[in-house]
Amino acid sequence: MVENDIGPRIGAHKSIAKSIDLAVDRGVQSTCECLQIFTRPPRRWDVPQLSPEATQNFVQKSRAANYYDTAIHMPYLPNLASPDDTLFEKSVKVLHEEVEKMVLLQVPYVITHLGSPKNQDERFAAKRVADALNRVREYIKDPSMILLENSTAKRKKWGNKIEHFEKILGHVQEEQYVGICLDTAHAYSSGYDISTSEGLNEVIDLIEAQIGKDKLRLIHINDSKGKLGSGIDHHEHIGKGYIGLDCFRELMQNPRFKRLPMILETPKDDNICDKENLELLRRLRSGE
């Protein structure tokens, strides 16, 4: 983790359409300082391998763009908490593949949601996810990590609370390879009121106290279309949702967040683009 003098690095999730290295070009065009990608279509199981040429171009372009903390987001179909053995094994296989791509693409993070244990309890879910993490551990190279992302989980009631992460880590054999990705929209719609600077800092204090001081590695910086505790997972442009600007100003200005990459997952529509959200965040970062 390298500190940025002016504050946290800010970037966005970018498409890999046509070739994975084009995600870097798209990031540069949108003025991203850091990047997140899928390495494959997120709603498919069977996907083509990355070509050596595209992989090499991705690494070279990332170096030129100074993207040294890129995150790979896991596709959506795997469920690392699934009680169904077949689905669980398939999910571990995808996690393994993404960890291997993390090595090939020379990026430090794979981000995964915790999935759903369906009719099983939290204890089962924590052990199941930890089992998946332990099984891919040998393929992770220092200092890379798997980051567990908090979700909005109204019905499933799993993966949306800080204590769920604590429980998983209790079953992980080598904790140093596992960190946390906090999604602001998911936290808010799960009932964590981060709309004020005090509220945000309380939640971060809680993460540090329950999980560890250096565990939070990346923030998904999204406003929320869903109200506090609504369980609605709809991301909104920065400052346009229920979380509001105070939270994002605090993220941009408080030195405790300086070392963290922050990634926009705001809607991709014609209305407001990543570049505009980043411009707003830069204004907040510079003291507005």
Ligand SMILES: [Zn+2]
């Ligand atoms: Zn996610």
Ligand SMILES: [Zn+2]
């Ligand atoms: Zn997210």
